[in-house]
Amino acid sequence: MTIQNSLQWAERQLQGSCERPRFEAELLLAYHLQKERTYLHAFDHQEVEQLEAFKTLIARRAEHEPYEYIVGEASFYDIELNVEHGVLIPRPETEILIDLTAEIIEQKQLTSIAEIGVGSGAISVVLARKFPNLKIVATDICDTPLKVAQQNLEKYEVKERVTLLKSSILDEVTQKVELVVSNPPYIANDFKLEENVVGYEPSTALFGGAVGDELLKEIVLEVQARGIPYLLCEMGYDQKEPMTNFFKEVKIKSYQFYKDLAGFDRGFVITF
Numbered sequence: 294m295t296i297q298n299s300l301q302w303a304e305r306q307l308q309g310s311c312e313r314p315r316f317e318a319e320l321l322l323a324y325h326l327q328k329e330r331t332y333l334h335a336f337d338h339q340e341v342e343q344l345e346a347f348k349t350l351i352a353r354r355a356e357h358e359p360y361e362y363i364v365g366e367a368s369f370y371d372i373e374l375n376v377e378h379g380v381l382i383p384r385p386e387t388e389i390l391i392d393l394t395a396e397i398i399e400q401k402q403l404t405s406i407a408e409i410g411v412g413s414g415a416i417s418v419v420l421a422r423k424f425p426n427l428k429i430v431a432t433d434i435c436d437t438p439l440k441v442a443q444q445n446l447e448k449y450e451v452k453e454r455v456t457l458l459k460s461s462i463l464d465e466v467t468q469k470v471e472l473v474v475s476n477p478p479y480i481a482n483d484f485k486l487e488e489n490v491v492g493y494e495p496s497t498a499l500f501g502g503a504v505g506d507e508l509l510k511e512i513v514l515e516v517q518a519r520g521i522p523y524l525l526c527e528m529g530y531d532q533k534e535p536m537t538n539f540f541k542e543v544k545i546k547s548y549q550f551y552k553d554l555a556g557f558d559r560g561f562v563i564t565f
Contacts, residue, residue, distance in 0.1 A: 310356070321363070324363075362378055369387075380412055390526075516563075517545070
């Protein structure tokens with residue numbers, strides 16, 4: 294089967310599983326052939342080698358498996374991160390969280406921060422690359438994220454400045470830190486997610502409890518109790534009001550919320 298015919302076939306297979314079936318068919322064929330997408334158009338009459346292997350990739354995507362898990366990489370910020378099942382796929386909105394964190398690090402000349410819930414290492418890797426003098430301790434409760442994060446630290450040569458710990462919140466963190474950043478689980482347990490998310494991505498990285506904001510509140514209380522000056526967290530689009538009420542309850546005076554590119558409330562910045 295030629296490249297042209299293979300793409301036509303793959304596009305039909307992906308009609309029900311993704312918004313841009315032709316685009317994703319091209320991405321997967323380019324990945325299969327280890328070529329750029331431009332190659333597919335320039336040589337569309339070439340025969341596809343190992344066609345069955347390509348069909349297997351398409352079958353996986355047709356079952357709603359995320360593209361990033363199929364190819365083992367996710368584009369984020371200015372890098373390509375290793376990802377696999379058991380690790381949350383980094384989202385574009387988390388880039389806003391990084392930029393806000395970077396502003397404070399730069400303005401206050403911070404040298405030591407912590408990340409709660411390292412996942413693939415997206416936040417820590419990008420911040421370590423931005424700030425060569427920054428030391429980071431990053432925690433996670435699961436082994437797979439810690440393993441994948443370590444791969445990404447090594448890939449981008451920042452492993453000497455980022456320490457990974459298996460820990461709930463900051464329980465195992467003993468060193469002094471000046472800021473905490475986190476993209477924790479914040480979705481309510483009964484919220485209905487899309488099949489490609491709930492069927493494949495780790496529930497421990499998605500669901501934050503019966504209401505969804507339980508872990509967010511735990512993080513706020515932990516950082517407050519430790520006297521750490523700054524906390525930046527991502528949150529759900531509908532959590533501004535309950536978090537505002539919580540901040541008032543625990544007597545936090547200096548906080549602000551920020552929105553994502555779609556205009557939804559997406560996180561908060563606290564100065565203790």
